[in-house]
Amino acid sequence: MNDYYDSLETRSSDQRSAEQLSALRAQIAHVKQHTAAYGEAFREIDAASINDFESFARVPLTRKSALIALQREQRPFGGYTAQTGVPLSHVFASPGPIYEPGFALPDFWRFARSLYASGFRRGDLVHNCFSYHLTPAGQMFDSAAQALGCAVIPAGVGQTELQVQTIVDLAPSAYVGTPSFLKIILEHADGLGRDVSSVNKALVSGEALPAPLRSAFAERGLRVQQCYGTADLGLIAYESSALEGLIIDEGVYVEIVRPGSGDPLPAGEVGEVVVTNLGAEYPLIRFATGDLSAILPGISPCGRSNLRIRGWMGRADQTAKVRGMFIHPEQVDKVIKAHAEIGRARLVVDWVDQADRLTLRCECAAADSSLAAAIATSIRSICKLRGEVEIVVPGSLPNDGKVIDDIRQYE
Numbered sequence: 548m549n550d551y552y553d554s555l556e557t558r559s560s561d562q563r564s565a566e567q568l569s570a571l572r573a574q575i576a577h578v579k580q581h582t583a584a585y586g587e588a589f590r591e592i593d594a595a596s597i598n599d600f601e602s603f604a605r606v607p608l609t610r611k612s613a614l615i616a617l618q619r620e621q622r623p624f625g626g627y628t629a630q631t632g633v634p635l636s637h638v639f640a641s642p643g644p645i646y647e648p649g650f651a652l653p654d655f656w657r658f659a660r661s662l663y664a665s666g667f668r669r670g671d672l673v674h675n676c677f678s679y680h681l682t683p684a685g686q687m688f689d690s691a692a693q694a695l696g697c698a699v700i701p702a703g704v705g706q707t708e709l710q711v712q713t714i715v716d717l718a719p720s721a722y723v724g725t726p727s728f729l730k731i732i733l734e735h736a737d738g739l740g741r742d743v744s745s746v747n748k749a750l751v752s753g754e755a756l757p758a759p760l761r762s763a764f765a766e767r768g769l770r771v772q773q774c775y776g777t778a779d780l781g782l783i784a785y786e787s788s789a790l791e792g793l794i795i796d797e798g799v800y801v802e803i804v805r806p807g808s809g810d811p812l813p814a815g816e817v818g819e820v821v822v823t824n825l826g827a828e829y830p831l832i833r834f835a836t837g838d839l840s841a842i843l844p845g846i847s848p849c850g851r852s853n854l855r856i857r858g859w860m861g862r863a864d865q866t867a868k869v870r871g872m873f874i875h876p877e878q879v880d881k882v883i884k885a886h887a888e889i890g891r892a893r894l895v896v897d898w899v900d901q902a903d904r905l906t907l908r909c910e911c912a913a914a915d916s917s918l919a920a921a922i923a924t925s926i927r928s929i930c931k932l933r934g935e936v937e938i939v940v941p942g943s944l945p946n947d948g949k950v951i952d953d954i955r956q957y958e
Contacts, residue, residue, distance in 0.1 A: 552663040555797040556851045572597045583626030608809045608835045639683040647778045650828045656781030657798045658691035661774040664787045665750040669696030676702045676724030688723045711736045718745035726751040792843040792855035806863040807876025814842040817948035819863035839948040865951035869903045879950045885925045898955040905934030914938040
């Protein structure tokens, strides 16, 4: 049995980098010509000038807020879909509201790769407990399973007793859905004295998979792996049997950037996940997910050679309201960039003596009082609020992606 979904998974780093860079150049040219939104936003960008990943990192981010705003003006997708001749098959609705397209292509969202890495194979019967109601998750995994040659039970969520009865009657070998609902089904089956042990593998997503819960599944003979994706982008990363980080999907290019900026961070640094979808129909460019993660060093022991991320580590939106004014990560990033001496920095918001207190903690290799004073002036100029400055040695601040840390307690 082949361990890999296709040969893309084991490309050399040099081959992948060269092919990704070529794909990114082609995608910039494609969106300028075939999408209304990027045709306007990227009017001054020359695709031929994208000659390395550093130049691609200067392309502006696309934020979900921009999608929502443009969708209000131009239904349903705000001009971000491309005219490729492939028929639109679905229109989904997610909280926001924001609308996502589905196209009449096999495995349009690319989740088949993550199913394959989780042991799903042709002939498996898959019990799909992702929602089929308005949001795309159910259809995402349904189309992926069918692309592998699996049959699907479109179970959706809820109706736990009926879920158990269906598993007993049909004996599916695989489950997709959230880990918490899988736990509920198994415990309900135990309570009813029903045998659902036909399910021996699962791919879960949508929430955390704590180690104790994974171990509890394993004790039942149930292999459980997880993947990470979004309604806008499809699959972003997935676990293999090595269970060491999430391997980035071959259909996207992923960057980890400093929250509040579009600047890529080195491997190991926690930052915002930014994804470029390399598909033609819904080609989101440098889409800021709002999620935090970090690149892991090295490659997976399973032999897949793409970069890995640590998984979901929180949200990058750290906006705080201080003395009636909003402070955004973008403003803190401007303060940092105004002073080359600053490495990592974090703005701490505290409640002291019945008042808000701002302190920008800055990692600097060498500093004096004049630098602290200059940084304080930048805070006042950029954030429109007064703040203190604390210079700390490099490596002092936690590597958790936070640039604004609101620790106020009012009791």
